[in-house]
Amino acid sequence: MTEPKLGHLRVSHLGDCALVLELGADTSAQTVQRVHAVTRHLLDHPLAGVRDVVAAACTVALHYDPLQIEPLPQAQTPFEALAQQVLQRLDTLDPTTAPDGSEHEIPVCYAAQFGVDLEALASAHGLTPDEVISLHSAPLYRVQMLGFAPGFAYLAGLDARIATPRKPTPRTRVPAGSVAIGGELTAVYPLDLPGGWHLIGRSPLSFFDPYAERPSLLVAGDRVRFVPITAEQFAAVSRVARWR
C-alpha cells in the first residue's frame, strides 16, 4: 500500500449532516497548504450529496445530505460511505501541486478618521503609527478561513510585533471596509458589524455582495497584500468598486 500524500488525516462526525477532516494539529505552512489543497479539490470536484465545503485553521468540514450520499456495500451509514469516498479521493491528492489562490492588492487608507485605534495600538507596542502601517502593509497574507459574517476573511501572516489581543469590550458597530487587527490575525470587516478588533484603517473596496456570482471578494487560500493610500485616493475609489 502506498503512503497517502496528505499524511495526517482523521475523519470525525460533526452531527448527522457534516463531517470534519483533520489535516494537522497546528497552523504550520504544511497544514495550511493541505487544508487549501483539499478544499480546492472538493469544491472543484464535488462529491454527490455534499452541500458545503468549509476550510478552517487545520480542518476541512463537509456538510452533506445523508439521503443523497451514494451507498457503499461495506458502509453501514451515510457517514461511513462518505468518509470512504473522501479518503479514496484524497489518497492520490498531492497538496504541493494544488493551484495557488488568487492574489489581491487591497488599498487601505490608514488615516486617523478611519484607523481610530492606530495611535493607541502603536504606542502599546512602542512604535509610531507609520511603523505600524509599514509592518501591516509588508506581508503577503493568506486567507486562513472565512467565518463570523458573510465575507469575513481571517488573514494569517501578521507581523508578531503588531499582534494585539482583542479589545475586552467589542464595539456595537464597526463600519464596512474597516481594516483591523485581532490577536495574530488581521481582517477587513465586509459589512457593518459588531466587533472587538483594533481598527487601523479602511478600504474603499466592496468585500461582500450577496447578488454577485462570487459573493465574497476573498476565499480561503487567497493571498492578500495591503497597499497604503491617501484620504484623497480613498475618496476617489467608488464605494461600489467592481473588483471582479
Place this chain on the structure above:
Amino acid sequence: MALKVHRAGILSTLQDLGRYGYQCFGVPVGGVMDEYSHRLANMLVGNPEPEATLEMTLTGPRLEFTQDTLVAICGGDFAPAIEGKSVPAARPVLLRRGCVLDFGTCRLGCRAYLAVAGGFDVAPVMGSKSTYLRGGFGGFQGRALRRGDLVATGEAHVNAYPSLRRLLEAGAAYAYPRWSVDANSAFLAHGHHRIHFTPGRHWELFTAETREQFAAAQYRIAPDSDRMGYRLQGPVLTMKQPTEILPEAVTFGSIQVPPDGCPIVLMANRQTTGGYPTIGEVSAVDLPMLAQLPPGDTLRFEAIAPEDSQRLYLQRDRDLAIMREALRMRMKQ
C-alpha cells in the same frame, strides 16, 4: 395574488430549507428553525418541501388574503382565527379572498409555519428564499415583515382538494377537512424534553465529571436565546485544562462551550465557523423539538451513538415519505 400584512408579529420572516453552497464565502445557512413543521406545512398545500414558508415567533401576524388561497399551519399553537372563530392547524385550509387570518400569542411551542399553495413569489438570493436579517438579504426585502407589506404569492396547483373548493362555492368563508396530520407529537409532550446528542470532537477535553453531568442534568433555555443560538443555564461545563482550540466549522446543533462553561446550542442562523470547543452535536431529528422550546423551558441531554443518530434521521425521512404519499391521495378528494 398576495398576502397583506395587517400586523407583523414579533418576528415573522420567510424561510426555506437554508442557503447551502455558500458557506465557503462565510454565508450562514439560515433557513427554518423547525424543519419538520415546515416540510409538513408545505406538503399539506402541495408545495415542494424546499419552498419558503412564513416562520412566526412567539406572537403571530394578522394577514389578509387578496385571492382564494390554500394554506396550512404547522408547529407551535398561535391560536389562529378568522373573525374570532378558531382555525385548525396541521391540515389544509382553503380561504376565500378577503379572509383575514389572525394569529395570537404562542400557547404551545415557540414558532409556527404558514405555507401558502404556490409558495412565496420572492427572488432567491444565493439560491435561497431564506431571510438573513444581519446581512439584510433574502426573503421579503431582506427583512422581517412589517405592517402594510404586500407579499406576493406564487401560482398554486388548482385542482387540490376539490371537496374544499365545493364548500367555498357553496358560500363558506373558509373550509377545511375533518382530518389532520399528527404534526406536533414531537414537541407537544410537556415537561421532560429529552434531546439526543452525539459526543463531539472535543468531548475528551472535558472532565469526566462534566461529561457525566452533561448527560444527566437539567438545562434551562435563557431569555437571550434566538435563531442564532440557544444559551443554556445549568451546571457549568469544565475542561480538564483550559484549552484554546483552533477555529473550525460548526453546524446546526453544535453545542459550544465558551470559557464561562455555559453551553450554547447553535441554531439556524449560526455562523459558519466557531472558535469554542464543542462538547457535542444535537441529533438532527431532535432539532425541531429544540427549536420549539421557548426561553424558560427546560431540557435534558441524552447521549446517542452517531450511527444510531443518523439511522433515526433516515427513519424520519421514511416517515415523511409515507406522509407525502398519503397526502397526495387526500389532495384528490
